[in-house]
Amino acid sequence: MTIISGWPALTVALSNRASPARLFIQERFGRWQDLQARYRESVGSLVVPGSQANPGTIGSAFDWMVRFMVHPSPDLRLALLGARTPPLWHAVHELARTLNYSQTGDSVGTCRFSGPAAGSEADHQLLARACWALALLTDLYRVGPTPGSPLMALAPRSINAEKLLELAPPAALDELQTLRAFAERSLLPSLSARHGAWALGPTFAGSSLMNADADLIAAGLLLELKTGLGSKRRDGTRRSSLEAPTIMQLLGYVLLDFADEFAIEAVGVYNARYAHLTTWRLPELLAELAGRPVDLWEERVAFHQLLATGG
Template sequence: MQAEYRQVAGVAQVLPSPAVALGTQGAAIDWWLRFLVDPAPSVGLAAAGLRSGRAPCIRAGGELLGELGVIDYRTRQLASVEPARFAHRDDEWWARVSYALALLAELYRAPRVDGSRLMRLNPADGAAQLLALANADEVADLVAMRDLAVKRLLPALPPGQVVSGSTFEGSADLNADADLIVGGMLMDFKASQGGRPRSDGTRAAALSRADLDQLLGYVLLDYSDAFRLDAVAIYAVRFGHLQTWPLRELCTRMAGHPIDLALLRKQFAVLLRR
């Protein structure tokens, strides 16, 4: 499977400069892709990071969420973003917003944040200072990855309901959320550069066992099959390649024999709860 994946994915189309912080960049393009595909994505993870109080960015993050129109000041509830409202904004704004949301979400996810760029902010700083934390190389890299996704990803998506940042019944037992579900296909975005550079400087795509286990873990967390998943996929962001696998065929191939998915889900729930 790994050899097949490398062959069909080809070589990386967008490679970052040394000035790009790869971890945060991967999370940032994740946000931008959600805005492209989902008409009403949630920014709950970023809001949770902001509420953690782990960085001096309460005012800056609050201003940004307010600008995105996700804070209902009457009910104090968090609403979804409506990307269509911001269609007139330029690419740099989208890139910087996506990067800022990635930084805020790291406050929720990362065990340590003392090296976060958010630590450069002062409590009195606002959204402008937060949006300035992405450097010019990161903005250009995000725009290039977005352009590639518009050409390669969007036309290949199946029709059907879109849910980004999906959580599952089993997320109460194992804190996990998937990048995107579209029409019964669960997708994970990977912004890796791929394998080591070849002699000509190109890089081949890499598919790890952990990547596949992650996809199947999400599937098993859907204990009651609420999402009616029938396929899983990886979109290799820097390669512009969408690799899809019919779910039952993938499970059979990895197990070496047909499997009972409903039974596996029950066993997975018991395992996690123990």
């Protein structure tokens, strides 16, 4: 995929208050205070506290975990993009075979399928270890080599699937298993009711202009997975909030689906540490955030023009 020079990835653009992409979304759909207040009231208590494991890697690993929970062989493209050396590339393919993938060519696994589907039958502990390794490789692709990454300590000639599976610390494995247990009760039942076209890590028509890939689309539901601990109250307890960047991120994905390829009819957020799923029907959400009826086609055309002309 060719990205036009000058546009950062969607999440990076939205973190910049002066970005034309952020200003476009904020000016058109910035009435989110009531939505945020209702969200805060609906979320219960923190059920999965943090640990000594890297929280960023936990988030990436949980994303992979959910993919394996809804399909036996999700696409490993992001991890392979991070596997920039032949030993790492071969180790990922070996890891796929360990997880009973039947396809280990240049394209490994499935991105789109008719769902719901059965998840991976791999041993849960093995799968948690694999998701941690895939998360490290995904982070290597997204942000590049970082000091302290366990991948950097591997001797190139000794890298294989077994070495990748040994990278996960015990605290991370315990945390991932707990997150999985809650997701099986609070997320999967809602997803399993959605029949139709599913996509894992989908990219959009607009991703050729601004790099963006979402977490999951399940038969018209665009879902964002979060593992944030939330902010602290005065008494030291945590609470989950619907942050403005998350709202803008969901809207950005919707706008980048220029031709309505995924027929997105609803968006949602699953906060794994609170075992809380919230979804909103898209037409009503857009109207509330805009303070007026919204023609989504017109908004997509305008956003496309903004990106195509460089803002």
